[in-house]
Amino acid sequence: KNQVEQSPQSLIILEGKNCTLQCNYTVSPFSNLRWYKQDTGRGPVSLTIMTFSENTKSNGRYTATLDADTKQSSLHITASQLSDSASYICVVSANNQGGKLIFGQGTELSVKP
C-alpha cells in the first residue's frame, strides 16, 4: 500500500534554532517528492519538488534531502523564524496511477520567541 509517514507529529523549537523534519514513504514506482508549507487557515504552498535523480534541493533557509534507496526525505530548516510556524506536508507522486499524489499527515512546527 502506498503510504507517506511523517515524524514528528509536532515540534516546538526556539527562534533561531535549526530543526529537521522526516518523511518516510512506501510509494512505488516513485516519481517525485514534494514538501509543502501550510500556514494556519491557509492553503499549502510548495517549497520544493525533487525527482529520483535529485538528492538535495534548497529554497532559502529550507533544504530538502532525498534518499530514494531508503525511501526517506528530510526537510531541514536553518535559523528558524517565528513565521516558520506552520504545518509541513510531505507529498509523494507515484509514477503510475496517473501520477497520483499521496499526502503525509504533516508535521506541526511551532517556533517560540
Place this chain on the structure above:
Amino acid sequence: DADVTQTPRNRITKTGKRIMLECSQTKGHDRMYWYRQDPGLGLRLIYYSFDVKDINKGEISDGYSVSRQAQAKFSLSLESAIPNQTALYFCATSESRDSNTGELFFGEGSRLTVL
C-alpha cells in the same frame, strides 16, 4: 488578488442541506482538483478535472459531485450534507497534464461545518 479563489471561506449548515463550494482560478491551468483535509489526516482527493469535458473521481468521491463550468471554474456540491462531511476543503490547480511534475497551487480553503 489570489490566483485560486474559493467561496465561501466558511459555511455552517444543517444535515440534509445542499451545499456548493466554488473555485475560480486566474492561472490559466487546465487541471483542477478538490481535496478534503481532516485533522491528523493527509489531504484526500475528492474529484479532479483535466479540462472542461474531463471529470474524474478521486479516492473519496461518494456523497460529492462536481461541475467544471469553464476552464477557470470548478465547483463542488454536497447534495445532502451530513456531519462527517465537516472538514476543510481545498481547490487546487496545476499546469501540466503530467501531474508527475506539475506543481499544485492551492486556494485558501473553505471550512464547512455540518450540524
